[in-house]
Every structure is written in structure tokens, then in C-alpha cells.
Amino acid sequence: MYYIGLMSGSSADAIDTAIVEFNKKATLKFYREYPIDNKLKNQIQLINQKSLADFAALDNQLGHKFADAVNEILKEANIDPNQIIAIGTHGQTVLHSPDAKNGTSIQISDPNVICAKTGITTVSDFRRMDMAFGGQGAPLASAFHEYQFKNDDKSIVILNIGGFANLTLLPSNKSEIIGFDTGPGNTMLDAWIKKNKNYEYDKDGLWAASGKTNSELLKQLLTDSYFSSKIPKSTGREYFNLNWLDANLKKLNKKISNEDIQATLMELSATTIADAVMKYASKFSEVIICGGGVKNASLIKTIEKLLKDFKITTTSDYGLSPDCIEAVTFAWLAKTRMENQPSNIPTVTGATQKAILGGIYSPIKTN
Structure with missing residues (x-):
């Protein structure tokens, strides 16, 4: 018997879909990424400018798509x-x-539609119960990271690089597990190349690599209070976006080439990740990377340079492709919900207590 996990990240470019079997660990049985076309992607990214009726229609449309x-x-x-x-x-x-x-967190893709159209029990809305207990509702993957990757013989960091980057710190001893968003991962890189070249993403980080980091701009971006704020913390496109970048460029008031801005944004992602690792996990031995950011060779190379004293691996070295981790996470979260088990980590999210996450939508079985 299996579970299915579905995930569409902040880039809204595909529905990551995983069929997973659980014994002592998760085993991936099948994985696909089903593309989201540009028309639908644009609807998603502009939904905060639309009407409530548009919001409801998109929720229904995504339910069918999922x-x-x-x-x-x-x-x-x-x-x-x-x-x-x-x-x-x-x-x-x-x-x-x-x-x-x-505070709230809203995810759409109507689970009623998913349940009705597949005939399969569907679990959704995982974040808001944690928030009801005072948490950030994120990152939720830390609990799965603990289940799948915790090692009693070594202290490791799981680094997920999607639109945003987040860390899970898994100490070998019984110390508290912590996790948080470090800041932008790919989101600013994607937004800047989309604006200037109309590409969806910077393949292999080649455009960033063609430019040079502007130290003054990097210094200006790093003054943002999010990077020095206390954990637990999480963030999103509501905060880090082109308006945020434009405001910082205006403060600097200096002519910088587009490719140098891209190079600086890549350095920002790498620097804030490395700074967070050094601040909270300086004595850990290994950083295991997952998420779409693994494909950005320039970004990974920069991170490796900044974290030269750590062993850098990916989740592929531990049996799961970096691309599938978030989809597998939500398969696991469905499993914990069906078993009525808590699946948040209060030291990660800031919730006042552990909580059972997710609402269940069940079909009538006819056989």
C-alpha cells in the first residue's frame, strides 16, 4: 500500500507527484513532474491582484489539475x-x-475536487493547525527530514533550496531540532531573469556566472532585518520580490548591470545560507542538499566554497532524488495524519505544542 504526495512550490512551474511506500523509511516507487503551463502560472502569480471570484475559480481549476x-x-x-x-x-x-x-497561510487546489476526481482519501491544509498554536506553519519538512535522515553517529544539516531556502539541523545527540527559512533560494534569481530576459529560470546559473558580484549591493541587501531576526522564522514571495529588490536598488542609487545584479542575487542566496549554517551548525559535519536549487551549478559551487569545511552531499546519496523530497514529505504528512500522529516540531515552527496537521476528505467507497 502506498501514499501519494503532491507539491507545487513558489515557482509554480510543475506539480511534483510522488508515489511512496513507508516501512522504516520512505521508499520512492514512482515520481513525475507535471508541468503547469505559463497561462496558469501567470494566474497563480497574479492572484493577489484579482477578485475573490477569480480566487475561487483558480482554487477549483488547480484542484482539477492536481x-x-x-x-x-x-x-x-x-x-x-x-x-x-x-x-x-x-x-x-x-x-x-x-x-x-x-497571520495565516493559504494554499489552494481544492481537496474536495481531488478526492472526488480520484476516488482517494485526500489530506490537505497542513500549515494552519500549527499556526493556530502560535507557529509559523513552516518549515514543515523538518519533521520528515528527522524521520528519513537523522543519524545518531553524526550531526547533519538538511538544506532545501526551492524558491526559498530552509535548513533543518539534525544533531546526533538528543539536542533540540531546529529549522527555519534562511531567505531567498531561487525566487529572486527567477524573478530577475524573467523580468530582463523573459526566461523562467537561470539554467545552471549561467547568467549569474556571467556577471560579477557587486559588493555594495550585496552589503545593502544583507542589511535586511529578516536575515538577522531570531528563529523560528519563515518567509515568502510577499516579502522577497522585485519590489523589495527595486527598493534596495533605489537606496543604493548606483548603476549596476543586469547580469551583475543576478550575480549578486546568487551570492545573496549562498551567503545567507552559509551564514545560517555557520551561526547554528558550525560544529556539524555534513550538509545534505535537496530541492530544485541543486540544479543551479553556479549556486551550489558558491555554497561549497563558503562551506568548505563541511562535507557537501545531496539526498541522492541517501536514496532519494533532491527533486522529490517535498512531494515525499507531503506523502509522509498524509501518513501521519491518517495515523492521527503529530507532525510538527515546535522548536522549528514556534508552535506552543505538537499538533496533528491536515484536514481529511474521504470518498464513499463502493467496493
Whole structure:
């Protein structure tokens, strides 16, 4: 029997879809990334400028899109839907604002539609129960990182680089596990190249590599209070975006080439990651990287240079592709919900207590 995990990150470029078996550890049985077309991607990225009716329509549309991903992967893998215990769907984040007066986090892709269209129990809305107990609702992957990667013989850092970068610190002893967003991962790089070259992303970081880091701009960006703020903390596109970059460029008031800005944004991601590792995990021995950022060769090379005293590996060295980790995480979160087990880590999210995360949507079984 299996679980399915569904994830679309801040780049909104694909639905990561994983079929997972759980014994003592997660085993990936099948994985696909189903592309989100540019028209739908633009709707997602502009939804905060649209009406409530548009919001509801997009929620429904994404529900169908996510359900189609499930049905397609089952067909490709030749697995009967009755072999799936539950689907865990993260959905598509359209708002993550944990520090606002009425903080919340909203993900869309209607789970009612997913359940109805697949005939499979669907678990969703994982973040807000943690937030109801005072947490950030993020990062949630830390609990899965503990389940899958914790090693009693060595202290390791799991570094996930998606649109944003986050760390999970897994000490070998019984010390507290902590995790948090370090800041931008790929999001600013993607946004800047989209604006200037109309590319969806900087392949292999080649455009960034063609420029030179502007030390004055880097220094200006690093003055942002988020980077020095206390943990637990998490962030999103509501904070780090082109408006944020433009405001910093205006403060600097200096002519900088577009490729040098891209190089500086890459250095910002690498520097804030490395600074966080050195601040909280200087005595750890290994950094294990996952997420789409693994494909940015220039970014990884820069991180390796900054963290030269650490062994740098990827989750591939431990049996799971870096691309699939977040989808597998939500399969695992569905499993914990179906077993009525808590799946947040209060020292990571800041919640006042452990909590059972996710709402369950169940079909009527006819056989």
C-alpha cells in the first residue's frame, strides 16, 4: 500500500507527484513532474491582484489539475487507486504571512475536487493547525527530514533550496531540532531573469556566472532585518520580490548591470545560507542538499566554497532524488495524519505544542 504526495512550490512551474511506500523509511516507487503551463502560472502569480471570484475559480481549476496529476501517475505506474491509502497535497501557496496581526497561510487546489476526481482519501491544509498554536506553519519538512535522515553517529544539516531556502539541523545527540527559512533560494534569481530576459529560470546559473558580484549591493541587501531576526522564522514571495529588490536598488542609487545584479542575487542566496549554517551548525559535519536549487551549478559551487569545511552531499546519496523530497514529505504528512500522529516540531515552527496537521476528505467507497 502506498501514499501519494503532491507539491507545487513558489515557482509554480510543475506539480511534483510522488508515489511512496513507508516501512522504516520512505521508499520512492514512482515520481513525475507535471508541468503547469505559463497561462496558469501567470494566474497563480497574479492572484493577489484579482477578485475573490477569480480566487475561487483558480482554487477549483488547480484542484482539477492536481487530480489529473494523480490519475496520470497511477496510469503511468500501473498502480490501482485502491492501493493508495491517501493523497497528501500541499497545494499552491498564494499567501504566507505568519507574522501579520492575523497571520495565516493559504494554499489552494481544492481537496474536495481531488478526492472526488480520484476516488482517494485526500489530506490537505497542513500549515494552519500549527499556526493556530502560535507557529509559523513552516518549515514543515523538518519533521520528515528527522524521520528519513537523522543519524545518531553524526550531526547533519538538511538544506532545501526551492524558491526559498530552509535548513533543518539534525544533531546526533538528543539536542533540540531546529529549522527555519534562511531567505531567498531561487525566487529572486527567477524573478530577475524573467523580468530582463523573459526566461523562467537561470539554467545552471549561467547568467549569474556571467556577471560579477557587486559588493555594495550585496552589503545593502544583507542589511535586511529578516536575515538577522531570531528563529523560528519563515518567509515568502510577499516579502522577497522585485519590489523589495527595486527598493534596495533605489537606496543604493548606483548603476549596476543586469547580469551583475543576478550575480549578486546568487551570492545573496549562498551567503545567507552559509551564514545560517555557520551561526547554528558550525560544529556539524555534513550538509545534505535537496530541492530544485541543486540544479543551479553556479549556486551550489558558491555554497561549497563558503562551506568548505563541511562535507557537501545531496539526498541522492541517501536514496532519494533532491527533486522529490517535498512531494515525499507531503506523502509522509498524509501518513501521519491518517495515523492521527503529530507532525510538527515546535522548536522549528514556534508552535506552543505538537499538533496533528491536515484536514481529511474521504470518498464513499463502493467496493
